[in-house]
Amino acid sequence: MSKDYNSISSDWVDAHHHLWDLDNIHYPWLAARGERRFFGQPDAIRHNYLVNDFVADHQGLVQKSVHIQVGAARAEQLKETQFVEQMSQVTLAKLNNRYPSAAVVAVDMWADNIEASINAHLQHNIVRGVRDIIGKSPEENSSLPTFNSAKLLNNWKFLAENQLSFDLQLTSEQYAEVLATLEKVPELNVAICHLASPWDQTETGFNNWQQWMQKFAQLPNCYIKLSGFAMFRQQFIAADFRKYAHSAINIFGPDRCMFGSNFPVDKLYVSYSDLFAQWQEVVTCYNLEESMQLSAGTATHFYRLS
Numbered sequence: 001m002s003k004d005y006n007s008i009s010s011d012w013v014d015a016h017h018h019l020w021d022l023d024n025i026h027y028p029w030l031a032a033r034g035e036r037r038f039f040g041q042p043d044a045i046r047h048n049y050l051v052n053d054f055v056a057d058h059q060g061l062v063q064k065s066v067h068i069q070v071g072a073a074r075a076e077q078l079k080e081t082q083f084v085e086q087m088s089q090v091t092l093a094k095l096n097n098r099y100p101s102a103a104v105v106a107v108d109m110w111a112d113n114i115e116a117s118i119n120a121h122l123q124h125n126i127v128r129g130v131r132d133i134i135g136k137s138p139e140e141n142s143s144l145p146t147f148n149s150a151k152l153l154n155n156w157k158f159l160a161e162n163q164l165s166f167d168l169q170l171t172s173e174q175y176a177e178v179l180a181t182l183e184k185v186p187e188l189n190v191a192i193c194h195l196a197s198p199w200d201q202t203e204t205g206f207n208n209w210q211q212w213m214q215k216f217a218q219l220p221n222c223y224i225k226l227s228g229f230a231m232f233r234q235q236f237i238a239a240d241f242r243k244y245a246h247s248a249i250n251i252f253g254p255d256r257c258m259f260g261s262n263f264p265v266d267k268l269y270v271s272y273s274d275l276f277a278q279w280q281e282v283v284t285c286y287n288l289e290e291s292m293q294l295s296a297g298t299a300t301h302f303y304r305l306s
């Protein structure tokens with residue numbers, strides 16, 4: 001018997017996707033044609049990805065979405081926020097719906113003072129949080145700023161004071177020092193991106209990942225995104241995605257888990273419809289209230305989408 005997905009949940013939020021405009025904003029990683037990245041060879045997506053492209057991919061499967069900053073040059077980070085808000089306004093006019101519905105913006109969290117930057121971004125009503133990537137992969141982490149707990153803690157506290165969340169992208173070798181810092185800022189809502197980057201998916205790696213996620217989950221302000229999974233194997237393996245997704249849900253609970261497509265990056269490995277089918281497959285294992293939290297409720301609460 002086929003499953004009746006419509007009886008489980010009808011509202012969906014894509015809590016993690018990107019847009020980019022290469023004609024007007026400089027994204028160094030997208031300009032580096034031919035260069036491989038930690039998630040694979042992105043030449044196939046090194047072209048404009050505007051809101052009409054995102055809508056064409058999701059085909060109305062999601063009703064709301066959250067845009068996550070995507071590596072614009074430091075000098076153009078505010079320009080990226082302006083672009084995203086413009087895209088949202090375009091869809092509101094054309095579709096009577098906003099894609100994206102909220103934005104997580106780029107701020108240099110290693111700066112001595114982020115007040116001016118935050119205030120500039122907050123001029124845009126779409127802004128809900130900040131991401132500055134702490135870890136990408138063991139190979140690429142050396143190109144990122146050295147972890148500075150004191151400076152990050154100070155800036156995290158400033159985000160919380162301004163009712164902003166933080167999207168946390170990190171790798172396993174950083175779990176301990178990041179967790180120790182997070183414990184000092186319980187007032188900051190944190191969304192762990194991409195299942196906390198499970199690069200080692202051996203059974204030993206999976207067990208280690210579970211143990212660390214249990215530690216992060218002890219912090220009630222920590223949430224997790226079931227997103228970006230294809231990057232770590234550079235292919236989308238549905239059964240493994242479900243394994244990690246169910247484990248994260250069991251650890252954090254449905255009220256602290258949300259789905260994200262990571263499009264168009266994950267479009268390198270899976271179509272939106274096939275990915276969405278796996279989201280549906282996951283939520284069928286939970287009751288109606290839990291499935292509604294997973295599909296939309298958690299993201300709506302976390303990013304204040306109502």
